[in-house]
Amino acid sequence: MQQAEQQRNNRYHEALIDFLYQMADDELTIGHRGSEWLGVAPDLEEDIAFSSISQDEVGHATFYFELLSELGEGDPDQLAFARTANQRKNARLLERPNHDWAYTIARGYFYDVFDHLRLQELLQSNYIPLQKGVQKILREERYHLLHMETWFERLAKAQGEAKERLEKAITAIWTDLPDLFSLGQSGEILREEGIFPISESTLYDKWAQQVKALFDHSGLTWPAKQNETLENGRLGVHSSDLQDLLNVMTEVYRSDLTATW
Amino acid sequence: MERQIQNQHYEVYEVFVQRDALSHHVHVGSVVAPSAELALQVARENFLRREKAVNIWVVKQENVHATSYEDQDFFANQVLSKSYREVSGYAENARKWKAFKQVAITVDDLVNDIKEH
Numbered sequence: 001m002q003q004a005e006q007q008r009n010n011r012y013h014e015a016l017i018d019f020l021y022q023m024a025d026d027e028l029t030i031g032h033r034g035s036e037w038l039g040v041a042p043d044l045e046e047d048i049a050f051s052s053i054s055q056d057e058v059g060h061a062t063f064y065f066e067l068l069s070e071l072g073e074g075d076p077d078q079l080a081f082a083r084t085a086n087q088r089k090n091a092r093l094l095e096r097p098n099h100d101w102a103y104t105i106a107r108g109y110f111y112d113v114f115d116h117l118r119l120q121e122l123l124q125s126n127y128i129p130l131q132k133g134v135q136k137i138l139r140e141e142r143y144h145l146l147h148m149e150t151w152f153e154r155l156a157k158a159q160g161e162a163k164e165r166l167e168k169a170i171t172a173i174w175t176d177l178p179d180l181f182s183l184g185q186s187g188e189i190l191r192e193e194g195i196f197p198i199s200e201s202t203l204y205d206k207w208a209q210q211v212k213a214l215f216d217h218s219g220l221t222w223p224a225k226q227n228e229t230l231e232n233g234r235l236g237v238h239s240s241d242l243q244d245l246l247n248v249m250t251e252v253y254r255s256d257l258t259a260t261w
Numbered sequence: 262m263e264r265q266i267q268n269q270h271y272e273v274y275e276v277f278v279q280r281d282a283l284s285h286h287v288h289v290g291s292v293v294a295p296s297a298e299l300a301l302q303v304a305r306e307n308f309l310r311r312e313k314a315v316n317i318w319v320v321k322q323e324n325v326h327a328t329s330y331e332d333q334d335f336f337a338n339q340v341l342s343k344s345y346r347e348v349s350g351y352a353e354n355a356r357k358w359k360a361f362k363q364v365a366i367t368v369d370d371l372v373n374d375i376k377e378h
Binding site (some may be wrong): 045 | 271292293294295296298299302303305306307310
């Protein structure tokens, strides 16, 4: 009896930790990519706005890393900077380089719609520390989503070069989409345990419904659904882009592992 | 060339921030943005990263109508003495009123007063 309960607790604990890594790594990775626009965004105001948004994303990652730390995973800074590429569980889409502004906006919009849905579902989570933090995070994410959506629609309706670049970006992003909706090895358990109450396919359907509405509204063609691939970032399988990102992101951290920053 | 492209898509918006429900909107600066919607969003990120506020206005700069710096007569309201419009113009009142109240009333004054009515 006691052993069965212990096993159940372990199951809950492991799934929760796996899921928190997915969220933390998603936010840190997109936040870092966003920060690369500092100084080179299309205009000065957007430069500051985009950096501010990216800083918020890193702040959300910090929150998730702190939850992991409370669950016995170790120092949040180490979790953020010392883990190798194959220990990371972010979706592969988020590790890709920024390419151009159209790619950045399209990826940002697709991710923010997804993240917003994920956060809304987490309002029902039975893991209260996460559920409470998400209430606060949602208040910021609404504006991130609004910002990406405004830009996305603007580029789509602009015609000419803006639309061409956006369509090219959408094609490139589409092949990287599948693992964004993957919950890795713990999807079923997350739902059964009440940590995250929605299935991967329902999450995708909700996402597609919302994004397709803007495609229709902006005169964009909805691409065919991408088949799932074996390359799943949620399982630690990443492209070399993540290693490139880590080399830059952890450069200062690695220069002196004992320093207190 | 690049500047020209910018001008086609961007406009200057003046930004006004209201710090709390009882305050006026106060001008804090301007942003360049391609639409009013984006102007509101970048104004939020540019001016309110740390400060609290309850509301933002953005107004296209071209919709702001202003007086001229050259026509200084427009502001020439100090050519003649306007002390009667200022608090300082009435600084003597308290002293004068006090002096008036302090004039002693004599019996003759009372008699005259009764006679007059």
